[in-house]
Amino acid sequence: MPHNRPDVIDRAAGLLEDGSLFALRAVRPEFLNGAETCRASVLTPADDLGLEPELRNAIARRISLGSANADLIAEYPLPQAGDLRAMATGEMPSDPKLSTIANHTDTIAKSPHEASAAHLEALLHAGLTIPQVIALSELTAFAAFQIRVVHGLALLKEYQ
Amino acid sequence: MTKQHAPLPHVKVKALTWTPHLPPVEVEEATPAQLEAMKVTPSAKKVSPYVRTLAHDPESYVARTELFNAIMYVEEGLPRADRELGALAASLLNGCQYCANVHARQHIRMTKSSSTIAALCFDRPDALSARDAAIIDFANALTTTPPSANKSHMDSLFNVGMSEMEIVDLVHAIAIFGWANRLMHPLGHSQV
Numbered sequence: 001m002p003h004n005r006p007d008v009i010d011r012a013a014g015l016l017e018d019g020s021l022f023a024l025r026a027v028r029p030e031f032l033n034g035a036e037t038c039r040a041s042v043l044t045p046a047d048d049l050g051l052e053p054e055l056r057n058a059i060a061r062r063i064s065l066g067s068a069n070a071d072l073i074a075e076y077p078l079p080q081a082g083d084l085r086a087m088a089t090g091e092m093p094s095d096p097k098l099s100t101i102a103n104h105t106d107t108i109a110k111s112p113h114e115a116s117a118a119h120l121e122a123l124l125h126a127g128l129t130i131p132q133v134i135a136l137s138e139l140t141a142f143a144a145f146q147i148r149v150v151h152g153l154a155l156l157k158e159y160q
Numbered sequence: 161m162t163k164q165h166a167p168l169p170h171v172k173v174k175a176l177t178w179t180p181h182l183p184p185v186e187v188e189e190a191t192p193a194q195l196e197a198m199k200v201t202p203s204a205k206k207v208s209p210y211v212r213t214l215a216h217d218p219e220s221y222v223a224r225t226e227l228f229n230a231i232m233y234v235e236e237g238l239p240r241a242d243r244e245l246g247a248l249a250a251s252l253l254n255g256c257q258y259c260a261n262v263h264a265r266q267h268i269r270m271t272k273s274s275s276t277i278a279a280l281c282f283d284r285p286d287a288l289s290a291r292d293a294a295i296i297d298f299a300n301a302l303t304t305t306p307p308s309a310n311k312s313h314m315d316s317l318f319n320v321g322m323s324e325m326e327i328v329d330l331v332h333a334i335a336i337f338g339w340a341n342r343l344m345h346p347l348g349h350s351q352v
Contacts, residue, residue, distance in 0.1 A: 031332055034227030041223035068306040108342050110305045113255025115346035117181040130182050131216040138220040141342035148338045151307040152331030155314045
């Protein structure tokens with residue numbers, strides 16, 4: 001079943017409901033619905049594996065700072081205060097576990113070629129479980145995917 | 161004979177093996193949700209170490225696999241070879257040797273030619289077709305952080321005859337490798 005539009009990608013790419021690209025996206029319902037199902041699976045999963053949605057949101061917002069797209073960043077609620085706010089705004093959280101997560105996601109988001117086994121060891125050493133490491137990897141990579149879909153569609157929009 | 165005009169040799173790309181850094185889910189110990197997730201791939205009996213690694217988080221694994229398959233294998237729209245080329249360029253820039261290897265081989269299979277792959281291997285952009293060059297330049301620019309793709313890249317795609325729908329497909333093919341590369345490379349290593 002198609003989800004409600006405009007969705008996050010429509011809004012962040014600035015697609016207008018009466019624009020041709022808005023309609024063109026609907027030609028690929030499996031892309032639209034797939035991206036929405038993925039968003040839920042990494043941000044608000046049925047089983048969060050111990051990484052709560054508030055933390056996931058803060059991490060995704062942090063990665064989306066690398067999009068240079070204010071509308072995309074604004075799709076993630078800004079936490080009020082504390083370490084989650086630091087995480088979400090690109091600062092370094094004071095909690096050692098959260099700062100390890102922040103360092104890891106910064107590397108994967110910005111320079112994935114630099115990733116090594118040592119980065120995963122650091123996450124396990126900071127107290128993450130293996131399922132949490134995998135969930136964090138999927139979340140980080142989803143945010144990277146969405147940044148690029150939005151960027152590409154926003155460029156294409158200029159031709160309609 | 162100058163370097164620029166040297167003929168490109170045919171290349172053969174040998175398959176790599178991927179090994180996870182972290183212990184994957186063992187099928188015998190999997191939860192019902194993990195077992196169900198691992199069935200998503202067609203080869204049901206033997207589940208690859210990659211699938212078993214990601215099955216630690218079955219919900220995102222299933223969602224991403226369905227989206228990945230839609231983007232790479234959807235009927236009509238952008239030719240498969242062009243999606244593979246976008247995937248390959250993204251994988252090279254993201255440093256994912258395994259994905260680059262797989263999608264270089266797919267591209268050779270789809271086009272029945274290794275000329276594009278040879279041009280990439282031997283750093284001979286002059287030997288690329290205008291279409292391949294436009295795809296690779298756009299894929300590289302969309303893959304940087306932050307993305308640096310601009311109007312000139314988009315103009316090049318239109319100039320080689322791509323439709324809006326084909327460009328939508330290409331954007332997704334490149335973007336989904338911004339995802340896949342960030343799993344495959346950080347979570348394991350590959351070797352011949």
